[in-house]
Amino acid sequence: MRDSLYVYGPVLSRRLGRSIGLSPFKTKICNLDCIYCQLGRTHNLMVEPDETVAASTLLDLFDDWLKTDQNYDTVTVSGLGEPTLYKDLKNLLLGLKARTDKPLALITNGTRFDNQDVFAAALEADIVLPTIFFNNPELDQSIHRPHVQLNIERCSKSLDAFSNQFTGELWLEVMLLKEINDTDRALETLKKRLQTIRYQRLYINVPIRPGADSTVKPPLAKRVKKFADTVQGLALDALAEGSYQSAVTDDYEALLNIIRVHPLHQHEISAFLKQRNTCIDSIFRRLNQDPKVRVSALKGLRSYRLEI
Numbered sequence: 679m680r681d682s683l684y685v686y687g688p689v690l691s692r693r694l695g696r697s698i699g700l701s702p703f704k705t706k707i708c709n710l711d712c713i714y715c716q717l718g719r720t721h722n723l724m725v726e727p728d729e730t731v732a733a734s735t736l737l738d739l740f741d742d743w744l745k746t747d748q749n750y751d752t753v754t755v756s757g758l759g760e761p762t763l764y765k766d767l768k769n770l771l772l773g774l775k776a777r778t779d780k781p782l783a784l785i786t787n788g789t790r791f792d793n794q795d796v797f798a799a800a801l802e803a804d805i806v807l808p809t810i811f812f813n814n815p816e817l818d819q820s821i822h823r824p825h826v827q828l829n830i831e832r833c834s835k836s837l838d839a840f841s842n843q844f845t846g847e848l849w850l851e852v853m854l855l856k857e858i859n860d861t862d863r864a865l866e867t868l869k870k871r872l873q874t875i876r877y878q879r880l881y882i883n884v885p886i887r888p889g890a891d892s893t894v895k896p897p898l899a900k901r902v903k904k905f906a907d908t909v910q911g912l913a914l915d916a917l918a919e920g921s922y923q924s925a926v927t928d929d930y931e932a933l934l935n936i937i938r939v940h941p942l943h944q945h946e947i948s949a950f951l952k953q954r955n956t957c958i959d960s961i962f963r964r965l966n967q968d969p970k971v972r973v974s975a976l977k978g979l980r981s982y983r984l985e986i
């Protein structure tokens with residue numbers, strides 16, 4: 679069996695490579711109603727799900743999927759809405775870990791770490807990718823339109839606590855929106871927010887598809903670059919084919935400039951090099967022989983970083 683309502687892919691993800699996706703929900707279930715959400719409006723904001731599928735059913739579907747394709751880099755729990763609203767998340771993650779030796783990723787809006795069960799469940803993932811808020815009530819409210827019971831300040835403090843206990847990799851994501859949170863003032867707010875959280879990566883994302891609010895627009899490239907440079911984040915659009923512009927003409931030097939401030943995975947490097955029409959194999963040969971380049975692997979997911 680391949681794609682189902684709950685197991686799909688593999689999806690080619692800029693951050694996670696060739697990834698099998700699992701969604702515990704077949705319709706959108708979320709506690710936020712983000713203006714940029716590609717799934718459209720959240721018509722019924724929830725803090726607890728009212729319909730779920732058993733973890734054993736999801737794991738059976740995953741077993742079926744594995745029988746047909748073993749060619750994947752990661753397994754990602756995300757899907758339609760907020761997966762930490764799935765009440766059997768810990769058993770799902772434990773079951774997946776028992777079935778694969780590939781990294782297990784959890785994509786979340788980062789709002790539910792004040793729930794002890796969610797906190798404990800997320801510790802089982804290898805990579806957790808939360809959205810972070812700016813901790814500015816006006817910005818956070820207008821962008822994410824949370825359920826009335828959500829206290830964003832408490833959510834952020836709980837995420838900070840999780841970051842101190844989590845032994846896997848925490849990859850943060852910030853969604854930048856034109857003339858909403860791409861201002862210099864918002865950048866200062868973000869810098870302050872990042873001071874209290876321990877993380878390995880920071881991705882700067884922009885909306886590339888129509889969102890729940892049709893007025894939402896991606897920021898200008900120079901604003902994305904300013905954010906990425908200032909907070910040492912990696913702009914996700916920099917990895918998309920054809921959209922990365924570098925003043926450095928030498929492909930290898932251009933790549934070193936990126937991994938000096940932000941480690942990249944093998945598939946991320948391939949995506950970057952592909953749009954420069956260069957020989958990918960020869961660049962990897964140079965990287966692997968370069969004494970200044972540190973290569974690490976998380977369950978086979980190779981990451982490259984330039985040591986300064």
Ligand code: SF4
Nearest residue numbers: 708710712715759787
């Ligand atoms: S948290 Fe994710 S799923 Fe929920 S509304 Fe925001 S973007 Fe959509």
